[in-house]
Amino acid sequence: MSSSTSHAALRYTTMRLGIFVGCLVAVAGLAYVGILPEGVGKSNPAWILLLALVVSAPLSFVLLRRQRDAMSAQVAGRVDRVKGKLADNRSMEDATDAEDATPGTAQSA
Numbered sequence: 001m002s003s004s005t006s007h008a009a010l011r012y013t014t015m016r017l018g019i020f021v022g023c024l025v026a027v028a029g030l031a032y033v034g035i036l037p038e039g040v041g042k043s044n045p046a047w048i049l050l051l052a053l054v055v056s057a058p059l060s061f062v063l064l065r066r067q068r069d070a071m072s073a074q075v076a077g078r079v080d081r082v083k084g085k086l087a088d089n090r091s092m093e094d095a096t097d098a099e100d101a102t103p104g105t106a107q108s109a
Contacts, residue, residue, distance in 0.1 A: 008070040015067055016060045023059065024052040 028048050030036040036051070038044060 006074075008067065008074040012064060012067040012071045015064055016056075019060050019063065020052060020056040023056040024049065027052045027055065 027036065031038045031048055038047065
């Protein structure tokens with residue numbers, strides 16, 4: 001596994017969190033100076049969090065395409081390895097079962 005994909009999920013998650021925090025600071029700043037409405041009750045943090053989440057999602061989708069692809073490749077590689085190990089284990093079990101079965105004895109289901 002190359003170093004560019006070894007920690008792809010951690011890198012993607014950290015960068016996505018960074019974009020969200022940046023959007024949160026920007027939205028809170030714009031709400032504080034009065035450019036954006038602060039929501040119901042003059043200082044509603046849920047409104048500011050929701051707006052920051054809505055702004056950061058498409059930014060993350062566009063800006064983190066390479067990191068998301070690297071993370072996807074890392075996850076797909078792990079899934080393929082686990083499937084291969086599972087298939088190997090099944091084939092070993094089948095071979096062991098075939099060796100253990102003796103002709104002339106009834107096998108119970």
